[in-house]
Amino acid sequence: MNVDDGQETAVLRRTPPRFITDRPHLLEDAEAALRLGKHLLFRGPTGSGKTRLAETLAERLGLEMESVNCSVDLDLEALLGYRTLGLSEGRTVVEYVEGPVVRAMRRGRMLYVDELNVARPEVLPILHGALDHRRQLTNPLTAEVVTAHPNFCVIAAINEGYAGTSPLNEALLNRFVVFDVSYVQGDALAQLIREATALSDSSQIERFVRFSADLVRASQVGELPAEVASIRALLDACDLSSHMPSLRAIRYAVANKASDPREQDLVMELASGYFSNL
Numbered sequence: 394m395n396v397d398d399g400q401e402t403a404v405l406r407r408t409p410p411r412f413i414t415d416r417p418h419l420l421e422d423a424e425a426a427l428r429l430g431k432h433l434l435f436r437g438p439t440g441s442g443k444t445r446l447a448e449t450l451a452e453r454l455g456l457e458m459e460s461v462n463c464s465v466d467l468d469l470e471a472l473l474g475y476r477t478l479g480l481s482e483g484r485t486v487v488e489y490v491e492g493p494v495v496r497a498m499r500r501g502r503m504l505y506v507d508e509l510n511v512a513r514p515e516v517l518p519i520l521h522g523a524l525d526h527r528r529q530l531t532n533p534l535t536a537e538v539v540t541a542h543p544n545f546c547v548i549a550a551i552n553e554g555y556a557g558t559s560p561l562n563e564a565l566l567n568r569f570v571v572f573d574v575s576y577v578q579g580d581a582l583a584q585l586i587r588e589a590t591a592l593s594d595s596s597q598i599e600r601f602v603r604f605s606a607d608l609v610r611a612s613q614v615g616e617l618p619a620e621v622a623s624i625r626a627l628l629d630a631c632d633l634s635s636h637m638p639s640l641r642a643i644r645y646a647v648a649n650k651a652s653d654p655r656e657q658d659l660v661m662e663l664a665s666g667y668f669s670n671l
């Protein structure tokens with residue numbers, strides 16, 4: 394088999410699932426807020442569909458998306474760009490390469506800022522002017538004032554209460570309209586599993602929906618870490634279980650996300666209420 398053959402590798406690629414939620418109005422209200430020129434903050438646990446929701450909104454508005462993933466190392470250059478040496482007519486010149494914030498502002502794109510509350514708080518005030526009625530920032534790298542295109546909008550995501558996150562400062566929080574995004578459950582989750590995974594058997598899907606409710610409950614009371622309740626992990630388990638016993642699929646895709654063996658055991662115990670090793 395030729396691994397470079399496009400047809401062979403194409404089967405590995407999947408288009409991302411349609412965003413499906415059990416929250417009435419979430420999608421329409423978020424879209425309305427963007428159309429009214431607001432910036433959005435999505436608050437919710439890992440794997441709850443925040444990025445997928447932002448991508449869906451960008452599609453609906455016909456906007457391209459620029460992304461920034463915050464970390465403690467995030468600095469001004471990662472947001473605004475950097476200077477580098479280039480050649481022009483045989484001479485060395487200093488060139489400026491735009492970063493995602495400047496690109497989104499100038500070209501009227503959506504800026505998605507993931508894990509905003511992981512960034513060091515002193516880096517973020519540079520965004521204040523871009524996010525309020527001024528829609529401008531002064532780029533310290535070029536000393537230029539950058540004015541946002543009318544289509545420029547920002548969606549930021551935070552995952553509250555995680556190690557390494559800090560509460561968002563009020564000045565920043567003030568500039569956003571806040572939407573809670575929680576794990577999709579119930580009939581909407583069954584629909585997502587049907588659309589996004591290889592599972593099609595209704596009773597099997599129903600068992601995964603109930604198992605997910607147990608995981609979410611256990612993570613809410615702190616018995617399990619949030620990664621274990623992630624919908625991403627559940628969808629992976631559903632996919633795998635079309636090719637192996639569900640308990641094995643759950644071990645790989647869900648239980649092993651926990652580092653503590655007691656947490657792994659709890660996941661498998663919950664799963665054994667719905668699935669057998671056949």
Ligand SMILES: Nc1ncnc2c1ncn2[C@@H]1O[C@H](COP(=O)(O)OP(=O)(O)O)[C@@H](O)[C@H]1O
Pocket residue numbers: 409410411412413414437438439440441442443444445446577585624625628
């Ligand atoms: N409500 C949902 N609708 C569609 N897909 C979802 C939903 N929740 C989670 N997913 C899927 O789970 C995975 C993780 O979602 P993502 O948007 O990256 O989560 P987050 O940004 O909250 O960590 C993606 O593959 C995504 O398609």
Ligand SMILES: [Mg+2]
Pocket residue numbers: 443444445507550
């Ligand atoms: Mg994400």
